[in-house]
Amino acid sequence: MSERISRRTMFGLGAAGLAAAAGAGALATRSTPQQPTTAHAPSPSDPFPFYGPHQAGIVTPAQDRLHFVAFDVTTTKKAELVSLLQEWTAAAARLTQGKEAGSFGAAGGDPEAAPDDTGEALGLPASGLTLTIGFGPTLFDDRFGLAAQRPAALADLPKFPGERLIPEISGGDICVQACAHDPQVAVHAIRNLARIGFGRVSVRWSQLGFGRTSSTSRAQATPRNLMGFKDGTANMKLEDTELLRDQLWAAEQDGSAWMAGGSYLVTRKIRMNIETWDRASLREQEDIFGRDKGEGAPLGKKQEFDAVDFAARRPDGQPYIAEKSHVRLAHPSAHGNAHLLRRGYNYVDGSDGLGRLDAGLFFIAYQRDVRKQFVPIQMGLAKNDLLNEYIQHVSSGLFACPPGVQDAGDYWGRSLFG
Template sequence: MQINRRKLFGLGAAGVAAAGTGALATRAMLDAAPPAAAASTSDPVSFYGEHQAGIVTPAQDRLHFVSFDVVTKKRDELVEMLQEWTAAAARMAQGKDAGTFGAVGGAPEAPPDDTGEALGLPPSGLTLTIGFGPSLFDDRFGLAAKKPAALADLPRFPGEALLPEISGGDLCVQACAHDPQVAVHAIRNLARIGFGKVSVRWSQLGFGRTSSTSRAQTTARNLMGFKDGTNNLKLEDAAMLKQQLWVAPGDGPAWMTGGSYMVTRKIRMNIETWDRAPLGEQQQIFGRDKGEGAPLGRAREFDPIDFNAKGQDGELAIAKDAHIRLAHPTSHGGAHLLRRGYNYVDGSDGLGRLDAGLFFIAYQRDPRKQFVPIQMELARKDLLNEYIKHVSSGLFACPPGLRDAGDYWGRTLFA
């Protein structure tokens, strides 16, 4: 049975998160905040905490990712928008309308405070995660001195064919939910609130998570039919997350402590060519069995990988240029990533081929030490490169989580 959001929660306006009356109204939500992980796919996920939701949160089924360019030249307007975004995001994460009067409660002669397409839908585990791109730290808003060294532009990788119009951006918001309409509704309303201050640079819809971020989840498959991210960092790996995921005091700058760095890559797959490749070749490329997901030479998905194991022909069971060997932490000084990517299909290219692949998202403590060396090795040697092409790229600094309803996205940066 569907439940009307406004009747269910019955809370007052969140208002601007940093403003007094709005903060008091939103604090009621905080006091009744649900656990960090939703109990079911329809329940809410807590919006507040030490780290932003949507990073180690068990990966939801659907994604709407958007990159924005800031069009206002006024710092105060940008900060005000971020405060308004935070208030709206807190409401939507609880399954409420984006604004005070919602989709139908305002004056008939005024535009509604919410677009209305999520009326009657539960929260569906919605998480909203914000990030700041390198281009935000130019001379427009006085932020140049606060740009993290780890936010250095990614190098050019061999074989990539990046399209500038779907790469980069000043700000990004990652909306994940178990219902695609809930995720789209959240992004649509943030774009509406930001009208005149930001404009959408590019966006991406995703379905079918391709990574597990909790041991309670099974390993998902990508569009090539293989289990993806078997050895991904998990919510339960507290020590590894501290070492590999979260920016620590002293990493610099201070405003990023407790945050993480997000890398996005849109990776188009040559689906039709891949589908004609023999099964044995497909398995050699990945270094895994396609059915069980076991490393070649092993029986089960989570069996330890033996890179020295040999097949009956005396050759290495896992080739030197197999994907799992080149991506494995032992090939990069122990560097790990927390992946939470999604499949995508964007129709066809007009030549009878699917425009489909993987929208890769990875979080880490420092891209220079993690994503960059891993991807450089893959770009140079990976057998999989014959079947894929990187067409979009993004890098964003995701600040720490929000303390309470008096906090707002970017407070640590703009303070």
């Protein structure tokens, strides 16, 4: 492995956070863009389309790396916020196709001015980069006259039993989710958006992630979380057209016409007590999840995708799947058939002062109505899940992700601000 690749790979394991400096942005390629011939990127190097009825990065087959950022809006002028969203959209359209953020790029233009692009992704392909934006509840306060347009589904999350949220890494006015197969490409995208936003937004918090913990397409194998178990076996997939229509995409009849074609995002940073978990017996670990660790099959079954049978009993008469197991409590049958589209990531943010890994799951879930989906599911888990002994929710985010950008004359959030 080359020295350069080794440095880039380390981005996926580093701590969150990226500062922004001054700048602007507008046109020039970092590599020759490859035009996809289908709705899905044919290889990890190629681009996904940016324009469409829904934002990319939701049902897009989950990429390997994440850089997620939440911004606070610092300007008090609505016109400046709209201008920023327009500039961001133009830059995002370029970046996702393997181009530089601005027209003069990292090495062109006025040598006495800051470059249009920071340059660390020069020579790298698009790497399946997607950029997805969302608006937090705090954006709908009295600063920009948006209070009447706050969707009912963007209701503040309740306090869940046992959570210990850190305010500094929770919330935010605007979020941007960057997913790519190369961590340097994802970091480059967020860095340049933050640079463009200087003076109008500031970074509130950010998170790097690696090793996706969900599949969003049936073409993908189910990945594993840092506890060693397959994660997201029952996740909604892009092929589930009717389920996505019913449970993922907001509709005009939901009460907020500007969100039609969008979706609601919940993030949770879930720290795992890794060292304690690693000393638990295999039987205990499997009973907690309700699946076997090797194949990922529901206990009492043989294959990962075998139907879960909650009535099945062991020879001693006890249920194979415990009443407080994660699988049973999270199952759609326990919550009125509520589903989530998950696309979370593992994270390792170094270690704490006691020498324990600061590691776990950065949970990401999209849905049509948080009140009917995430909230009842998480409330049931928070109250009863056997897994709670080994995890701690430390941050939370809630965002309304608008519909997709239709063409070059459109911009992120136009349905809200236009």
